[in-house]
Amino acid sequence: xxxxxxxxxxxxxxxxxxxxxEVVTLREKGFKEAEKWDFAPVDYADAMDNYDKxxxxxxxxxxxxxxxxxxxxxxxxxxxxxNTVTYHPLTVQNLKDLADAGVMGVMLAREYGxxxxxxxxxxxxxxxxxxxxxxxxxxxxxQDIAETISEFGDEDQKKRFxxxxxxxxxxxxxxxxxxDSGSDLQSVRLKATQDPATxxxxxxxxxxxxxxxxxxxxxxxxxxxxxxxxxxxxxxxICEKTPELVVRRVEHKMGIHGVxxxxxxxxNVPAELCGQRRRGLTRYVMSLxxxxxxxxxxQAVGIAEASYREAxxxxxxxxxxxxxxxxxxxxxxxxxxxxxxLTAARTLLYxxxxxxxxxxxxxxxxxxxxxxxxxxxxxxxxxxxxxLTPMSKAYSTESANRICYDCIQIHGGTxxxxxxxxxxxxxxxxxxxxxxxxxxxxxVAAIGGVMQRTLDKEIGIxxxxxxxxxxxxxxxxxxxxSMYEKHLESVKFVADKKDAAYHDLRAKNLVENETFIFTGxxxxxxxxxxxxxxxxxxxxxxxxxxxxECNWGAxxxxxDSTIRNHRSVIDY
Amino acid sequence: MYKVIVFVKQVPDTxxxxxxxxxxxxxxxxxxxxxxxxxxxxxxxxxxxQLKDRYEDVKVVAATMGPPNAAKVLRDALCMGAxxxxxxxxxxxxxxxxxxxxxxxxxxxxxxxDFDLVLCGRQAxxxxxAQVGPQIAEKLGIPQISYVQEVRELSKEKIVAKRxxxxxxxxxxxxxxxxxxxxxxxxxxxxxxxxxxxxxxxMGRSEFASTLPADADxxxxxxxxxxxxxxxxxxxxxxxxxxxxxxxxxxxxxxSPTKVKQIMSVVLTAGDFKNVEPTEAGVSQLIHELITDHxxx
Numbered sequence: 001x002x003x004x005x006x007x008x009x010x011x012x013x014x015x016x017x018x019x020x021x022e023v024v025t026l027r028e029k030g031f032k033e034a035e036k037w038d039f040a041p042v043d044y045a046d047a048m049d050n051y052d053k054x055x056x057x058x059x060x061x062x063x064x065x066x067x068x069x070x071x072x073x074x075x076x077x078x079x080x081x082x083n084t085v086t087y088h089p090l091t092v093q094n095l096k097d098l099a100d101a102g103v104m105g106v107m108l109a110r111e112y113g114x115x116x117x118x119x120x121x122x123x124x125x126x127x128x129x130x131x132x133x134x135x136x137x138x139x140x141x142x143q144d145i146a147e148t149i150s151e152f153g154d155e156d157q158k159k160r161f162x163x164x165x166x167x168x169x170x171x172x173x174x175x176x177x178x179x180d181s182g183s184d185l186q187s188v189r190l191k192a193t194q195d196p197a198t199x200x201x202x203x204x205x206x207x208x209x210x211x212x213x214x215x216x217x218x219x220x221x222x223x224x225x226x227x228x229x230x231x232x233x234x235x236x237x238i239c240e241k242t243p244e245l246v247v248r249r250v251e252h253k254m255g256i257h258g259v260x261x262x263x264x265x266x267x268n269v270p271a272e273l274c275g276q277r278r279r280g281l282t283r284y285v286m287s288l289x290x291x292x293x294x295x296x297x298x299q300a301v302g303i304a305e306a307s308y309r310e311a312x313x314x315x316x317x318x319x320x321x322x323x324x325x326x327x328x329x330x331x332x333x334x335x336x337x338x339x340x341x342l343t344a345a346r347t348l349l350y351x352x353x354x355x356x357x358x359x360x361x362x363x364x365x366x367x368x369x370x371x372x373x374x375x376x377x378x379x380x381x382x383x384x385x386x387x388l389t390p391m392s393k394a395y396s397t398e399s400a401n402r403i404c405y406d407c408i409q410i411h412g413g414t415x416x417x418x419x420x421x422x423x424x425x426x427x428x429x430x431x432x433x434x435x436x437x438x439x440x441x442x443x444v445a446a447i448g449g450v451m452q453r454t455l456d457k458e459i460g461i462x463x464x465x466x467x468x469x470x471x472x473x474x475x476x477x478x479x480x481x482s483m484y485e486k487h488l489e490s491v492k493f494v495a496d497k498k499d500a501a502y503h504d505l506r507a508k509n510l511v512e513n514e515t516f517i518f519t520g521x522x523x524x525x526x527x528x529x530x531x532x533x534x535x536x537x538x539x540x541x542x543x544x545x546x547x548x549e550c551n552w553g554a555x556x557x558x559x560d561s562t563i564r565n566h567r568s569v570i571d572y
Numbered sequence: 573m574y575k576v577i578v579f580v581k582q583v584p585d586t587x588x589x590x591x592x593x594x595x596x597x598x599x600x601x602x603x604x605x606x607x608x609x610x611x612x613x614x615x616x617x618x619x620x621x622q623l624k625d626r627y628e629d630v631k632v633v634a635a636t637m638g639p640p641n642a643a644k645v646l647r648d649a650l651c652m653g654a655x656x657x658x659x660x661x662x663x664x665x666x667x668x669x670x671x672x673x674x675x676x677x678x679x680x681x682x683x684x685x686d687f688d689l690v691l692c693g694r695q696a697x698x699x700x701x702a703q704v705g706p707q708i709a710e711k712l713g714i715p716q717i718s719y720v721q722e723v724r725e726l727s728k729e730k731i732v733a734k735r736x737x738x739x740x741x742x743x744x745x746x747x748x749x750x751x752x753x754x755x756x757x758x759x760x761x762x763x764x765x766x767x768x769x770x771x772x773x774x775m776g777r778s779e780f781a782s783t784l785p786a787d788a789d790x791x792x793x794x795x796x797x798x799x800x801x802x803x804x805x806x807x808x809x810x811x812x813x814x815x816x817x818x819x820x821x822x823x824x825x826x827x828s829p830t831k832v833k834q835i836m837s838v839v840l841t842a843g844d845f846k847n848v849e850p851t852e853a854g855v856s857q858l859i860h861e862l863i864t865d866h867x868x869x
Contacts, residue, residue, distance in 0.1 A: 038770045038804070038805075039765075039766040039767070039769035039770045040769075041769070049772070050768075050769045050772075053768050053769070053772055054765045054768055054769065057762060057763050057764075057765060057768055060762065061762045065759075065762070093759070097759075097761070097762055100761040100762055100764060101761075101762040101763065101764060101765055102764040102765035102766050102767070103765050115765055115766065
């Protein structure tokens with residue numbers, strides 16, 4: 001019997017030590033819903049127990065059902081014929097199991113059939129599903145679409161669409177990318193035209209690389225304002241699967257084989273506006289993308305968890321030179337680094353989701369019951385989430401790639417073979433640092449917060465608390481304090497240079513260093529709650545120290561020769 | 573309305589056996605093995621719930637016999653979708669063999685009453701007898717279809733079910749009420765999140781009573797508990813042997829004619845292997861040896 005929740009001590013620790021009362025109390029609006037819904041919690045402890053028990057259900061579904069089917073799903077994938085995508089029978093069964101488990105509308109309000117869980121708990125499910133079958137996460141994770149309709153749709157749209165999502169009856173797709181608009185979504189061309197007589201909207205054009213583009217319900221980014229060419233001419237639309245929406249082809253991908261990624265042609269597809277005109281990209285897609293970035297961060301952590309376990313198991317069984325290979329320094333060093341990275345990525349991820357939850361809750365409260373204090377908090381958590389989301393995605397996905405790479409390395413030649421899962425993880429994880437914004441774009445998204453010192457307050461609080469605890473934690477915190485001092489110096493160096501190209505060139509170094517400092521402190525905070533985690537924190541801090549120095553050196557060198565010479569170097 | 577009783581059992585997890593799974597005397601060390609929902613009973617629950625999905629007004633009652641903590645499997649059944657749960661618990665049932673068990677369960681079926689179908693898993697993984705289901709049917713005097721894979725048709729007049737037989741299957745029709753034993757031909761649905769959050773609080777009176785302080789007025793506290801939990805749909809109904817109308821002489825050890833004469837702990841040891849050449853001569857030599865040691869012929 002394997003349960004991907006109960007077998008994961010780090011995940012269980014995370015839920016139990018979230019310090020989650022603020023989120024839960026706001027989310028449950030003072031626990032009044034218990035009068036109306038028999039499954040709603042009556043108090044904080046009851047809510048936490050609910051999360052724990054439901055996570056155990058999803059952990060069991062992931063471990064017992066989804067994971068054993070993953071290899072066959074990867075090998076056979078969906079079927080495409082006559083412009084129709086048919087998912088693999090095992091993928092269909094996976095989705096049925098998740099729908100039966102009642103977790104297809106995790107964050108939706110209870111009145112629409114949802115569970116009203118916070119994003120943090122939903123993200124934990126995402127992580128477990130990804131550990132079992134990364135490609136399934138791309139279907140399970142499309143709950144963000146329902147969430148977007150819930151946020152920006154009108155009451156009528158919510159009533160029509162949300163219960164279908166919650167029941168698992170409708171699946172979704174977000175149709176953003178076009179052949180010529182990937183990272184640069186402002187240039188989206190798909191045309192939305194309104195019939196002046198009826199007021200109805202119709203969509204015409206192409207979308208590409210659409211995950212689950214065969215879905216029943218689509219959120220589409222389209223140009224509603226003729227004659228515009230920037231982001232402010234774009235609106236968001238909802239459309240249903242119709243014969244006018246043609247699946248032209250299914251991509252042959254390197255990984256995440258279980259889910260269909262398709263090219264769509266819109267031949268006058270009837271659609272309805274979601275939210276206000278012109279706010280499609282600037283407001284709604286940005287919100288949708290932020291949600292999706294958290295989900296991809298969790299997908300990466302899930303794959304990394306699977307991969308790490310595979311590596312550890314293999315290293316403890318494989319014998320060479322008359323002993324198992326995990327006795328060799330080169331191998332146990334790799335394993336220890338993998339584990340430290342994995343734990344750090346998870347720690348940062350759930351600190352991020354907590355801020356995402358608080359941002360959501362305080363912004364809603366600011367609308368329904370505004371007060372200066374609430375508005376201040378709404379602003380604060382909006383800023384925190386805005387830097388942590390890209391930081392988490394960059395760190396999780398890059399670390400996960402490294403972990404899957406090392407997993408193959410530990411397997412040696414065997415890992416290169418299709419017979420082991422190591423190569424599947426490596427193929428699956430490779431997309432995570434590309435889609436929903438490449439790592440390079442995450443650095444762009446996070447650097448503003450680094451330069452404006454958004455995290456200083458949090459860093460200060462953590463630093464003080466850890467130093468006050470004394471002992472080993474305090475001495476490791478001293479090490480971080482010295483890194484922090486140098487980091488602030490390098491941030492100032494870049495700011496003072498007032499060179500846009502240098503700023504962009506060094507964004508990566510600065511964002512990475514900010515991540516090491518903040519995550520290191522989070523790891524120490526957790527180590528104070530469970531002393532067995534001290535070695536994990538120490539490993540992470542000591543490993544990242546050298547990377548930090550390297551980044552710092554690069555920034556402080558002022559070396560801008562790449563800016564001057566890159567063309568001659570590239571073209572030689 | 574159709575009332576479907578599903579008999580379920582909490583069993584030690586014999587598939588994940590650890591070192592101390594057996595006591596020195598050769599009996600199962602139940603304390604050392606995790607207690608799980610008997611796998612084929614999950615298939616029986618699933619079959620019942622599929623009927624609930626397919627037909628109007630089907631009520632599924634999960635029932636078990638066991639110690640108070642066997643309520644756990646009933647909660648699981650409720651979380652999967654069962655409407656009600658019944659626990660038959662009494663020290664008088666201790667030491668029951670299949671005859672005494674089927675006697676007790678047939679009593680509880682009659683106590684629940686008005687049923688159209690009784691479903692059981694084909695067999696439990698701790699005893700592997702596959703006797704209890706068929707014996708219940710005999711005692712209730714109703715027809716039975718064993719080894720059921722799926723229900724093809726259900727109406728007030730009859731049930732049509734497909735059952736596994738050696739080398740294939742057959743389709744049988746039976747009048748109602750009837751008893752079905754179910755094999756692992758379906759995929760039991762997982763527990764449902766909303767139901768988990770609701771029914772985690774479901775309890776029987778024994779579990780409730782064990783939470784009371786020693787000096788409490790148990791009778792009135794239990795009565796109040798039963799009323800309150802029944803209102804919320806969270807009460808696991810409990811019956812003692814007497815309440816189920818069971819004759820003490822036919823329950824537990826007293827009602828169990830099975831006597832264990834000896835238990836042997838068989839330790840299988842791996843022997844040498846022998847390489848047989850894939851040639852006419854090699855195979856002929858092998859067959860000769862098998863005939864000589866009476867494995868063949």
